Amino acid sequence: MTTTITSTLENCTIHETLIIDTFFPYSTSIKPTVSVNYSFPGPLIEAYEGDTLVIRVINRLNVPSTIHWHGMHQYGTPGMDGSVGVSQCAIPPGDEIIYEFKAEPAGTNWYHGHLLQQHTDGLFGPLIIHPRLNPSKQYYDSDRIFMLSDWYNNLSSELIPWFLNPNNPAGIEPPPDAIVVNEQFTQSLFVPVLGAMRIRFRVINAAPLSMYTVSIDGLPLHIIELDNTETIPYSVNSFSIHVTQRVSFYIDLSELYPNYTVSGSSPTNSLFIRFQAVLSMYAVDILNYIPPYEQARYPYPTFFTPLHLGILSLDSTNSTPAYPAGNPIPTLQNAVTPFDMNILAVRPLDRNIDGIPNATHYLPVLITFAQDANGINRAYLNNVTFTSDANYIPTTHEPTEGITSDTYAPLLHQMARKPNQLGIPLLRIEPESQLPTIQSDGNSHYLIPYEAVVDIYLNNTDVGDHPFHMHGFTFWIIATLQYPEAEYLYHGNYIRRDVITVPASGWAKIRFIANNPGAWLLHCHIDWHMTAGMILVLIVSPEQLLSEGYTIPQDQKDLCHALQVFNTNNGTVN
Ligand SMILES: [Cu+2]
Numbered sequence: 106m107t108t109t110i111t112s113t114l115e116n117c118t119i120h121e122t123l124i125i126d127t128f129f130p131y132s133t134s135i136k137p138t139v140s141v142n143y144s145f146p147g148p149l150i151e152a153y154e155g156d157t158l159v160i161r162v163i164n165r166l167n168v169p170s171t172i173h174w175h176g177m178h179q180y181g182t183p184g185m186d187g188s189v190g191v192s193q194c195a196i197p198p199g200d201e202i203i204y205e206f207k208a209e210p211a212g213t214n215w216y217h218g219h220l221l222q223q224h225t226d227g228l229f230g231p232l233i234i235h236p237r238l239n240p241s242k243q244y245y246d247s248d249r250i251f252m253l254s255d256w257y258n259n260l261s262s263e264l265i266p267w268f269l270n271p272n273n274p275a276g277i278e279p280p281p282d283a284i285v286v287n288e289q290f291t292q293s294l295f296v297p298v299l300g301a302m303r304i305r306f307r308v309i310n311a312a313p314l315s316m317y318t319v320s321i322d323g324l325p326l327h328i329i330e331l332d333n334t335e336t337i338p339y340s341v342n343s344f345s346i347h348v349t350q351r352v353s354f355y356i357d358l359s360e361l362y363p364n365y366t367v368s369g370s371s372p373t374n375s376l377f378i379r380f381q382a383v384l385s386m387y388a389v390d391i392l393n394y395i396p397p398y399e400q401a402r403y404p405y406p407t408f409f410t411p412l413h414l415g416i417l418s419l420d421s422t423n424s425t426p427a428y429p430a431g432n433p434i435p436t437l438q439n440a441v442t443p444f445d446m447n448i449l450a451v452r453p454l455d456r457n458i459d460g461i462p463n464a465t466h467y468l469p470v471l472i473t474f475a476q477d478a479n480g481i482n483r484a485y486l487n488n489v490t491f492t493s494d495a496n497y498i499p500t501t502h503e504p505t506e507g508i509t510s511d512t513y514a515p516l517l518h519q520m521a522r523k524p525n526q527l528g529i530p531l532l533r534i535e536p537e538s539q540l541p542t543i544q545s546d547g548n549s550h551y552l553i554p555y556e557a558v559v560d561i562y563l564n565n566t567d568v569g570d571h572p573f574h575m576h577g578f579t580f581w582i583i584a585t586l587q588y589p590e591a592e593y594l595y596h597g598n599y600i601r602r603d604v605i606t607v608p609a610s611g612w613a614k615i616r617f618i619a620n621n622p623g624a625w626l627l628h629c630h631i632d633w634h635m636t637a638g639m640i641l642v643l644i645v646s647p648e649q650l651l652s653e654g655y656t657i658p659q660d661q662k663d664l665c666h667a668l669q670v671f672n673t674n675n676g677t678v679n
């Protein structure tokens with residue numbers, strides 16, 4: 106995929122129509138992949154920062170659906186976030202909704218489903234917002250996208266009952282069957298150079314489970330963007346990218362390792378691009394483990410091949426490299442291999458010239474897994490597993506006091522309808538911090554005052570890493586267990602991202618300013634962990650929401666009503 110947009114200095118309105126429907130991207134596949142516009146991944150959406158995106162989303166599935174615009178701040182448009190049960194009702198089959206929001210911030214973003222693990226089933230695509238002024242443009246002549254993901258031979262609706270099951274007490278995540286990059290499986294992704302010497306690659310990890318290590322044989326990778334923050338170029342041999350993180354780097358072909366030849370003869374005409382799954386992150390030995398639901402009839406491997414080889418074609422003939430893929434990769438000079446998953450040594454291009462405000466509030470989040478009363482392994486944040494709202498488990502009515510889980514009353518609507526009756530306790534001083542501690546209603550809804558500067562301490566008791574994403578905000582990463590020195594080394598100039606990988610049996614500390622009233626998810630982005638309940642919601646200032654003039658739009662009310670009619674007609678229990 107190559108970006109195509111041409112430069113403009115005026116803010117534009119960009120109209121897109123996205124159809125959500127199933128299709129079969131591979132002639133041999135029997136899995137009805139959930140897609141946008143019958144494409145996997147979905148089509149590239151591009152805009153300039155400050156443009157208005159008007160996106161009509163039509164649901165042609167036979168179940169409700171939605172699309173979340175990952176990385177978009179949605180300042181002043183909290184109803185456009187696409188989070189079912191939080192910012193909107195789901196779009197029922199045959200219905201549609203128009204999303205309208207400002208394209209900000211600039212950077213490498215993406216869109217994906219946010220209901221029923223439709224994202225796992227293929228519902229995602231790239232969303233690139235170009236800055237008006239692009240200082241990084243000096244580094245590259247060509248701009249490409251790698252959208253990588255896990256491929257499952259089965260639909261998530263077949264896998265979830267196996268995953269959330271007393272017979273899976275350890276909570277083993279369904280192992281993926283293959284790695285797919287831009288629709289291609291290993292050894293079938295060809296990237297012709299097409300005369301460019303310096304190429305930017307935007308890597309988007311759209312996987313539901315896997316972290317990958319990315320490298321290109323014989324070339325240093327110069328990182329220039331993490332999530333949607335531009336950075337000072339940082340040269341690496343390889344880097345790891347966890348679920349929903351984005352990393353942009355450029356390569357300069359004049360830097361190709363001089364001895365990268367075949368047995369001393371002429372240099373190779375192509376190079377392997379390596380997307381290596383990190384085997385230590387899986388709960389089982391996936392090279393040998395065949396889960397009981399796998400069946401031989403599938404055309405793709407029923408065991409995981411942990412290395413996806415793409416081919417960078419230097420002469421654009423798409424010939425395969427003249428050296429074996431197993432050859433050792435030379436260690437490059439002037440390039441490092443980052444030791445932490447969040448690559449905190451990478452420095453933002455724009456210094457935080459106004460400094461970073463001190464925290465005014467504190468929110469500790471304890472991450473655990475445990476079996477529930479039915480013996481099912483579930484995820485807990487502060488001892489609560491999220492079984493409502495985003496997980497689409499409805500209740501029947503909405504009392505006047507307290508937040509409820511109601512399929513037809515998203516949290517944002519409840520904030521507007523009963524701003525003073527959300528049933529969330531006031532701030533408290535607790536032993537862990539001198540700052541007031543953010544409280545919840547005991548059902549994962551945390552009330553945050555307007556413009557509070559909140560330090561979130563994510564304390565992970567689990568033996569796996571968890572990539573947490575915050576909707577509606579970017580945050581500063583202060584430090585992690587892997588790099589505790591970052592707190593003072595980079596004091597006053599922390600990097601901003603919208604994903605933080607919390608290390609296994611470790612912690613991460615982030616800070617954000619609650620300047621965007623609305624209901625915003627904070628959750629692990631591994632789909633299986635979301636389904637297991639690793640979600641909470643930040644309820645940011647209902648008073649400010651109303652004083653900024655928010656009212657529930659008629660089309661959103663109509664959508665909730667249409668969903669109710671659909672569910673009633675189809676006998677969905679409510
Ligand atoms: Cu997780």
